[in-house]
Amino acid sequence: MVSPHRxxxxxxxxxEKSATTDLPEYDPSCYLCPTNxxxxxxxxxxxxxxxxxxxxxxxxxxxxxxETYDNGLLHAExxxxxxxxxxxxxxxxxxxxxxxxxxxxxxxxxxxKEYRELGAKEGIDHVQIxxxxxxxxxxxxxxxxxxxxxxxxxxxxxxxxxGNLQAYWDKHGRSILEDYLVQELKLDERIIxxxxxxxxxxxxxxxxxxxxxxxxxxxxxxxxxxSESEKLSYAEILKQLTIKYDNIFNTSFPYSAGIHQxxxxxxxxxxxxxxxxxxxPLLRSATVKKFMVGYEMFANPQRxxxxxxxxxxxxxxxxxxxxxxxxxx
Ligand SMILES: [Zn+2]
Numbered sequence: 001m002v003s004p005h006r007x008x009x010x011x012x013x014x015x016e017k018s019a020t021t022d023l024p025e026y027d028p029s030c031y032l033c034p035t036n037x038x039x040x041x042x043x044x045x046x047x048x049x050x051x052x053x054x055x056x057x058x059x060x061x062x063x064x065x066x067e068t069y070d071n072g073l074l075h076a077e078x079x080x081x082x083x084x085x086x087x088x089x090x091x092x093x094x095x096x097x098x099x100x101x102x103x104x105x106x107x108x109x110x111x112x113k114e115y116r117e118l119g120a121k122e123g124i125d126h127v128q129i130x131x132x133x134x135x136x137x138x139x140x141x142x143x144x145x146x147x148x149x150x151x152x153x154x155x156x157x158x159x160x161x162x163g164n165l166q167a168y169w170d171k172h173g174r175s176i177l178e179d180y181l182v183q184e185l186k187l188d189e190r191i192i193x194x195x196x197x198x199x200x201x202x203x204x205x206x207x208x209x210x211x212x213x214x215x216x217x218x219x220x221x222x223x224x225x226x227s228e229s230e231k232l233s234y235a236e237i238l239k240q241l242t243i244k245y246d247n248i249f250n251t252s253f254p255y256s257a258g259i260h261q262x263x264x265x266x267x268x269x270x271x272x273x274x275x276x277x278x279x280x281p282l283l284r285s286a287t288v289k290k291f292m293v294g295y296e297m298f299a300n301p302q303r304x305x306x307x308x309x310x311x312x313x314x315x316x317x318x319x320x321x322x323x324x325x326x327x328x329x
Contacts, residue, residue: 001302004309023093023142032143034090044087050110051087052148058083060151081151082118086110086129088144095133095144095252097242097321104235108223111148111259112231116224118150119264126154126263129223134254136281136289146257154263161260162272169271175219177273190311193240197233200241202311207301209283209290210248210310212241214276221262221272240319241278247317251286255279 031038034046040056060081069076088107089099096104111129118127131146132139154162168176184190184201192212193200200214214237216230226234245253257278262269283290283304295302318325 001300002306003302003304004306006304025091025093027092027143030092030141030143032085032087032141032145033092047087047090050089050107052084052110052114055083055085055147060149077153079152080123081149082121082124084114084118084148084150086114086146086148088146092143095242095246096131097239097246098323099144099239101232101235101239104238105231108226108231108234108238112224112226114148114150115222115261115264118148119222121150123152124150125265126151126158127261128155128158128258130256130258132256134252136254137256139254150264154265158260158263162263162269165271165273175271175273177215177275178219181215181217189308192244192311192314193237195233195237195240197230198237200237202307202314204307206307206310207292207303208279208281209303209305210245210253210278210280210314212278212314214238214241214278216274219273221269222274223259223261238276243319243321244314244317245278245280247322248314249282249286250322251282253280253282255281 026033028036030036032044034044034048034051037043038053038056042053042056044051044053058081060079060083062080062082064078064080067078086107088094088096089103096107099107115127115129118124127148127150129146129148165176168174168179172179181199184204185194185199190202190204191199192202197217198214199217200212203211203213206212214234216226216234218230220226220230223234242253245255255278257276259274259276261274262272281289290304292301
């Protein structure tokens with residue numbers, strides 16, 4: 001449901017600037033900075049490139065005894081897995097949009113390595129790579145980092161996606177996202193950025209005001225299949241899209257972003273077309289978020305700004321980060 005009349009005020013292209021938080025490059029109290037002690041008592045190495053380690057507070061643990069519980073209508077199964085933390089950079093003050101393209105490429109290389117290695121492990125059928133950015137998204141540490149949860153069973157969202165991708169593949173012999181991308185490129189109403197191998201767009205079905213997805217033009221089931229030039233395109237579009245996010249409200253834009261890709265259950269998954277989705281909560285300013293409450297909880301998601309308008313807003317924004325624009329003045 002889309003109700004653009006609710007916002008009344010048109011997009012004004014500029015909003016109040018939120019205070020820029022100047023973070024140090026190294027914070028002695030940060031458990032993700034190089035050489036610092038983590039909460040579990042281990043010390044981080046003096047890492048120079050993206051660095052990953054087993055989460056000291058993993059939600060999923062390996063070697064969990066397989067058990068099931070059945071009691072009338074109630075059913076439960078044990079679940080095992082591995083949770084990791086991925087530090088994007090040794091520099092505490094950075095975020096993806098402020099990192100260089102080669103440094104973002106290194107992050108993608110580490111994601112690829114983790115997806116391959118974790119996915120190849122016995123009893124790991126799915127690898128979820130994601131980033132929660134900003135306190136509003138429940139991320140308490142500003143050090144640039146994301147997480148990976150690798151687990152025994154394929155989680156619900158991925159099962160649903162796999163089923164739908166499979167149904168279209170069986171009927172048409174093509175990936176639904178491949179066909180969707182062709183249509184979106186032709187319409188050019190929701191495209192934000194396009195480069196040689198990737199497209200960033202605001203999906204037709206977007207629920208969050210500035211929800212976006214990054215899609216490879218070639219149907220690739222997972223990030224491990226990217227060629228070197230595709231990896232570079234991916235890094236470039238990640239930087240461009242996240243710069244545009246920060247430029248919407250001149251703030252470090254919060255979001256949850258995740259890579260949806262084929263399960264690692266040993267099957268081939270020709271139906272899968274990997275993509276990265278961004279779910280950011282902000283609507284009106286650096287401090288006004290969209291609340292998914294009331295009607296959204298009980299009936300249906302509802303948008304206040306059309307997908308086309310939000311895409312146009314983002315498309316028209318500078319490719320230079322606002323903090324760097326100011327520095328040149
Ligand atoms: Zn840090």
